[in-house]
Amino acid sequence: MYAFDYVKPASVADAVKALSAEDAQPISGGQTLIPTLKQRLGQPSALVDLTKIADLVGIEAGSDSVLVKGATTHAAVAAHEGVMQAIPGLAKLAAHIGDPQVRNRGTIGGSVANNDPAACYPAAVLGLGATVLTDRREIAADDYFQGMFTTALEEGEIVTGVRFPIPEKSAYAKFVQPASRFALTGVYAAKLKGGVRVAVTGASESGVFRWAEAEAALASNWSPEAVETLAAPAADGMIGDIHGAPDYRAHLVKVMTKRAVAAA
Amino acid sequence: MTPRLTMTVNGKAREIALDDPRVTLLDLLRDRLGLTGAKKGCDRGQCGACTVLVDGRRVNACLTLAVGLDGADVLTVEGLAQGGALHPVQEAFIAHDGFQCGFCTPGQIMSAVALIAEGEAGDDPERIREGMSGNLCRCGAHRGIVDAVLDAQRRMAGDAQGRMGKDGERAA
Numbered sequence: 001m002y003a004f005d006y007v008k009p010a011s012v013a014d015a016v017k018a019l020s021a022e023d024a025q026p027i028s029g030g031q032t033l034i035p036t037l038k039q040r041l042g043q044p045s046a047l048v049d050l051t052k053i054a055d056l057v058g059i060e061a062g063s064d065s066v067l068v069k070g071a072t073t074h075a076a077v078a079a080h081e082g083v084m085q086a087i088p089g090l091a092k093l094a095a096h097i098g099d100p101q102v103r104n105r106g107t108i109g110g111s112v113a114n115n116d117p118a119a120c121y122p123a124a125v126l127g128l129g130a131t132v133l134t135d136r137r138e139i140a141a142d143d144y145f146q147g148m149f150t151t152a153l154e155e156g157e158i159v160t161g162v163r164f165p166i167p168e169k170s171a172y173a174k175f176v177q178p179a180s181r182f183a184l185t186g187v188y189a190a191k192l193k194g195g196v197r198v199a200v201t202g203a204s205e206s207g208v209f210r211w212a213e214a215e216a217a218l219a220s221n222w223s224p225e226a227v228e229t230l231a232a233p234a235a236d237g238m239i240g241d242i243h244g245a246p247d248y249r250a251h252l253v254k255v256m257t258k259r260a261v262a263a264a
Numbered sequence: 265m266t267p268r269l270t271m272t273v274n275g276k277a278r279e280i281a282l283d284d285p286r287v288t289l290l291d292l293l294r295d296r297l298g299l300t301g302a303k304k305g306c307d308r309g310q311c312g313a314c315t316v317l318v319d320g321r322r323v324n325a326c327l328t329l330a331v332g333l334d335g336a337d338v339l340t341v342e343g344l345a346q347g348g349a350l351h352p353v354q355e356a357f358i359a360h361d362g363f364q365c366g367f368c369t370p371g372q373i374m375s376a377v378a379l380i381a382e383g384e385a386g387d388d389p390e391r392i393r394e395g396m397s398g399n400l401c402r403c404g405a406h407r408g409i410v411d412a413v414l415d416a417q418r419r420m421a422g423d424a425q426g427r428m429g430k431d432g433e434r435a436a
Contacts, residue, residue, distance in 0.1 A: 001286045003284075030329065031324075031327055034288075049332055051332065101315055101323050105324070179310075
């Protein structure tokens with residue numbers, strides 16, 4: 001790691017102020033950031049620790065939505081009674097991110113801000129049509145994700161939480177990369193008051209995306225059979241690596257969608 | 265500026281002057297506190313050999329900055345045995361050959377201690393495998409490890425009389 005200063009603000013306002021310094025960067029769970037710094041792929045002047053800010057930790061389960069604050073760990077989401085009852089698909093997703101050690105440190109804000117193309121949370125955020133809350137505004141999921149590792153966040157903007165609407169039913173199905181437990185392809189399917197949403201992670205070179213054809217088919221017939229009749233999405237633009245070719249991932253999108261609907 | 269940290273390590277209060285915020289918990293334990301039980305395998309959160317408990321929860325010490333742990337309670341493998349008596353998880357790893365070379369063992373044991381404390385794995389070997397998925401064993405002793413965790417869990421639940429066997433007994 002290159003040298004950096006460590007800043008431990010007690011409030012979101014102090015954190016925003018600290019992040020206005022040139023090349024200052026927020027750190028939450030650090031499960032991606034610390035390995036990145038160890039490889040000297042980043043050179044922040046300061047790390048601003050968001051995990052000590054009381055306002056950024058916790059979960060509020062309401063009657064029509066669940067708010068997960070930004071520095072809440074995956075383990076906390078997975079074990080939260082309110083989340084398990086309101087959105088069991090979200091609790092199960094959180095329970096299978098990485099491994100237990102990672103889940104005890106990694107946070108939803110960090111995951112959503114990083115927007116790794118194979119991360120699990122972006123699928124839930126987009127699939128449920130959640131709202132990303134920041135220190136300065138609210139951003140709809142459809143506007144937030146802008147391609148792999150790219151989001152609508154401005155320089156120094158902090159994800160303070162994610163507000164998930166409670167769906168009628170929803171589930172996440174993930175085909176894991178067996179070593180990292182990242183999604184080789186993962187699909188979050190949700191039946192909401194406003195309609196059906198299907199979000200895919202791990203597959204596309206453009207990061208998490210919605211599969212419109214599946215949403216239309218499931219809106220009239222919420223069943224795995226409705227997905228069966230569809231052609232898999234085009235392999236063009238899908239990720240190809242040692243774990244799977246683009247057409248394999250395209251095939252997985254369809255299979256994981258069926259599994260998610262069956263599990264919801 | 266030299267941050268001063270107060271930490272409890274294996275039950276003992278420690279005052280630590282940290283001259284560099286880049287020091288990970290793993291480097292603090294190994295290089296500055298002389299606790300070399302937690303191992304540096306990959307140093308990037310993939311192998312789990314550095315697993316220790318922070319405030320009762322298992323973490324990869326290599327992915328945790330020490331500077332962020334002011335006031336934390338840290339437990340390493342050195343803190344498990346009480347006097348001359350090994351922890352039940354340590355005994356079970358010996359009884360079931362839950363290791364070969366031993367390099368990953370401190371991390372495996374700390375992870376197993378936390379898994380049992382979480383109380384979620386039950387008696388299901390598949391859930392134990394999932395619960396231990398953050399700890400790799402390159403020798404391939406995973407079968408003995410799962411048996412050891414199952415056995416330790418039963419012993420700690422208090423119904424373990426005479427149930428320790430060398431032949432990898434599994435829950436029926």
